[in-house]
Amino acid sequence: MNNNKKLKMKEVGNEYMEQYNDLLRYVFQVTDQELDSIDWEEKEIIRAKFPTFQRAEVIGWFDGDTLVSQVAVYPMKIRIFNKTYNMGGLTGVGTYPEYSNQGLMHKLLETALKKMKENGQYISYLYPYSIPYYRRKGWEIVSNKITYEISDYQLPKNHQVSGNVKRVKYDSEELKETYEKFAMHTNGAILRDDLAWNEYWLWDPDDMMAAIYYNKNGEPDGYVIYWISEEIFHIKDMIFNNEEARTGLWNFISAHFSMIDKVEGNTYTDEKLSFLLEDSSIKETISPYFMARIVDFVGFMKEYRFKKVIMKIELGNLCLQIQCLKKIKEHFVLI
Numbered sequence: 001m002n003n004n005k006k007l008k009m010k011e012v013g014n015e016y017m018e019q020y021n022d023l024l025r026y027v028f029q030v031t032d033q034e035l036d037s038i039d040w041e042e043k044e045i046i047r048a049k050f051p052t053f054q055r056a057e058v059i060g061w062f063d064g065d066t067l068v069s070q071v072a073v074y075p076m077k078i079r080i081f082n083k084t085y086n087m088g089g090l091t092g093v094g095t096y097p098e099y100s101n102q103g104l105m106h107k108l109l110e111t112a113l114k115k116m117k118e119n120g121q122y123i124s125y126l127y128p129y130s131i132p133y134y135r136r137k138g139w140e141i142v143s144n145k146i147t148y149e150i151s152d153y154q155l156p157k158n159h160q161v162s163g164n165v166k167r168v169k170y171d172s173e174e175l176k177e178t179y180e181k182f183a184m185h186t187n188g189a190i191l192r193d194d195l196a197w198n199e200y201w202l203w204d205p206d207d208m209m210a211a212i213y214y215n216k217n218g219e220p221d222g223y224v225i226y227w228i229s230e231e232i233f234h235i236k237d238m239i240f241n242n243e244e245a246r247t248g249l250w251n252f253i254s255a256h257f258s259m260i261d262k263v264e265g266n267t268y269t270d271e272k273l274s275f276l277l278e279d280s281s282i283k284e285t286i287s288p289y290f291m292a293r294i295v296d297f298v299g300f301m302k303e304y305r306f307k308k309v310i311m312k313i314e315l316g317n318l319c320l321q322i323q324c325l326k327k328i329k330e331h332f333v334l335i
Contacts, residue, residue: 228256
């Protein structure tokens with residue numbers, strides 16, 4: 001039965017934070033048992049998510065005073081070919097099942113995209129729960145994730161490097177500075193502010209650790225974020241700016257040889273991990289990761305750093321030159 005007539009779409013204010021959290025927990029099946037496993041309580045989640053909720057633009061459908069469908073756009077920045085763009089991070093997407101198949105989410109996404117365009121967010125990222133659904137809405141896969149497993153006897157041998165590795169607190173400013181340096185030259189990387197870092201750590205265990213590789217000049221060139229449990233070295237994240245930093249970090253990981261049976265971690269398909277290992281017969285699983293779409297084509301093209309050449313496309317009576325983008329009509333179909 002279609003009950004659209006009694007539903008109202010509006011911004012979700014702070015007073016609905018608890019309902020926002022309840023809807024997320026329902027659609028993503030976050031149980032009390034799972035919260036207990038990481039020593040979280042319901043009120044702690046609400047407190048931890050509140051600063052992010054305040055920064056985000058949240059819109060939803062209401063049945064009376066009950067929030068039944070929602071989407072949030074978090075303002076972020078990303079790097080594309082050495083230029084910083086505003087990005088709308090789509091998150092908090094969910095609808096209670098009894099309100100599904102009424103076009104509620106379609107309308108929310110349409111509204112969210114319009115707001116992104118108004119805010120100068122030319123690009124949008126999301127982590128999909130359904131790739132076919134978001135493909136129909138204009139998003140496409142831009143990053144794959146490799147989950148790997150390396151046995152202790154497959155770990156790389158120690159190789160001499162000019163720098164050294166130091167363990168640091170996982171929430172140290174040095175770690176953030178290392179990531180910032182990496183992100184500034186990495187295509188598609190998200191620039192993390194304090195709230196983005198808070199989200200990054202939100203569901204991690206308290207015994208998370210980190211180590212930074214410093215080059216011979218004492219400058220940070222990479223890090224590994226990890227934890228060790230049940231004789232497994234778990235890598236949450238590892239970044240490096242050059243081959244020496246990569247080698248130095250693997251020297252550090254391999255130094256745990258006597259403590260562990262294997263290493264498990266995640267990386268991305270532009271890193272040829274197995275190729276760089278002496279024993280390449282490791283276990284790897286590839287899965288889609290992030291999706292993205294251009295929200296405002298005209299705005300994006302105006303900011304994009306083209307090479308200094310004139311690009312000309314002729315299709316019948318249509319002629320498009322990069323130098324004349326301002327003449328393109330400032331309208332296009334969002335969905």
